[in-house]
Amino acid sequence: MSGEPGAVWITQRDPEVLRPYMLTMGGTRPRHPMRYDTVLNATGRRSGALQPEAATTLDLCRQRARTVVEVAGLLRLPVLVTKIIASGLIDQGVLADPAERPPTDPHSPHNLRHLLDGLQALEVS
Amino acid sequence: MSAPPGASPRELSPLPRSAVEIPAPDVQFKIVIGGGFGAGKTTLVRCLSEIAPLSTEEILTAEGEQIDSLDGIDRKTTTTVAMDFGIRTLTVPVRSALHLFGLPGQDRFRLLWDDLALGAVGAVVLTDTRRLPDCFPCIDYFEDRGTPFVVAVNQFDGAHRHSVQAVRQALELPTRVPVQTCDARDFRSALGVLRALVLHALQELTTPLPAGRSAAGPDQPTGMLP
Ligand SMILES: Nc1nc2c(ncn2[C@@H]2O[C@H](COP(=O)(O)OP(=O)(O)OP(=O)(O)O)[C@@H](O)[C@H]2O)c(=O)[nH]1
Ligand SMILES: [Mg+2]
Numbered sequence: 001m002s003g004e005p006g007a008v009w010i011t012q013r014d015p016e017v018l019r020p021y022m023l024t025m026g027g028t029r030p031r032h033p034m035r036y037d038t039v040l041n042a043t044g045r046r047s048g049a050l051q052p053e054a055a056t057t058l059d060l061c062r063q064r065a066r067t068v069v070e071v072a073g074l075l076r077l078p079v080l081v082t083k084i085i086a087s088g089l090i091d092q093g094v095l096a097d098p099a100e101r102p103p104t105d106p107h108s109p110h111n112l113r114h115l116l117d118g119l120q121a122l123e124v125s
Numbered sequence: 126m127s128a129p130p131g132a133s134p135r136e137l138s139p140l141p142r143s144a145v146e147i148p149a150p151d152v153q154f155k156i157v158i159g160g161g162f163g164a165g166k167t168t169l170v171r172c173l174s175e176i177a178p179l180s181t182e183e184i185l186t187a188e189g190e191q192i193d194s195l196d197g198i199d200r201k202t203t204t205t206v207a208m209d210f211g212i213r214t215l216t217v218p219v220r221s222a223l224h225l226f227g228l229p230g231q232d233r234f235r236l237l238w239d240d241l242a243l244g245a246v247g248a249v250v251l252t253d254t255r256r257l258p259d260c261f262p263c264i265d266y267f268e269d270r271g272t273p274f275v276v277a278v279n280q281f282d283g284a285h286r287h288s289v290q291a292v293r294q295a296l297e298l299p300t301r302v303p304v305q306t307c308d309a310r311d312f313r314s315a316l317g318v319l320r321a322l323v324l325h326a327l328q329e330l331t332t333p334l335p336a337g338r339s340a341a342g343p344d345q346p347t348g349m350l351p
Contacts, residue, residue: 037224073180103244
């Protein structure tokens with residue numbers, strides 16, 4: 001095990017375990033199913049009053065669409081807590097419901113050719 | 126290194142409220158990066174990513190299962206794992222986003238691998254020729270799942286330069302699986318590995334596989350899961 005960022009390491013930080021409850025206003029489970037790479041898009045609608053973490057999440061997603069892991073990394077929050085916060089923002093209508101967005105089929109030759117062309121274009125750029 | 130415990134998100138620099146909205150591209154791809162300890166996973170993800178390196182923590186049960194409720198958090202039975210991820214926006218032929226995820230090295234995190242690998246175009250397995258067997262769990266995993274993968278042979282300083290053929294033999298890889306050398310620190314080299322993977326994934330779609338294995342088996346998109 002190395003000390004590199006991204007290395008697998010295990011910690012037990014008691015106070016940290018309790019903090020998420022406060023951030024999610026007692027919510028313990030995201031109502032909207034989300035994955036690590038679920039994309040969070042702002043809808044452009046105005047929000048009501050938000051907790052600081054929720055406000056920051058919304059601001060980040062207003063700058064540009066962000067994945068769940070990216071928001072979690074920027075906010076330094078566990079992924080699950082981020083999902084609960086994002087879920088609340090979806091309920092408020094300020095983040096788009098990711099379920100309404102069809103996933104890209106990774107087994108479609110058409111899509112794979114797009115990806116290949118995109119990577120090729122990066123190489124010559 | 127990770128976020129200092131208790132770091133407040135309020136320490137983040139304030140964001141302009143009137144920022145322009147950039148919607149997500151409609152097309153989203155994912156490639157996962159596996160390999161043994163120190164094989165270069167973090168380096169590869171960072172080299173290809175356009176976003177600043179971030180490390181995200183996930184809370185897991187002692188068995189490595191993802192928890193889906195904060196009610197499940199018991200400080201004696203949960204562990205946290207730090208994950209690498211990156212994004213690269215592609216603009217040709219349409220705007221799309223490529224998501225890159227490093228798989229935590231230990232195979233006791235297999236349940237997390239499942240979650241990360243679901244819906245991926247394919248996988249890169251990084252190898253360190255000084256510790257070749259370290260990548261076996263990863264190779265077995267992708268073979269079992271039917272996820273297309275390429276083996277990237279990292280050229281570490283001071284390591285004996287093995288031929289690609291020698292690595293292929295040592296890992297008992299079928300000829301269809303591409304093996305190529307790479308320098309995970311070099312953008313073009315890393316990009317070459319991704320291209321080899323996507324080309325391979327395309328070929329796997331059109332070439333029949335040995336009986337009992339299906340390219341699109343467990344990796345079939347199943348929509349969003351919790
Ligand atoms: N020479 C050389 N060094 C590399 C290459 N890729 C990674 N390294 C170095 O090898 C070390 C380990 O790389 P990491 O990217 O941290 O490996 P990892 O797979 O993320 O490691 P763990 O997360 O600890 O399992 C770092 O010091 C890198 O700079 C490469 O292609 N060539
Ligand atoms: Mg790493």
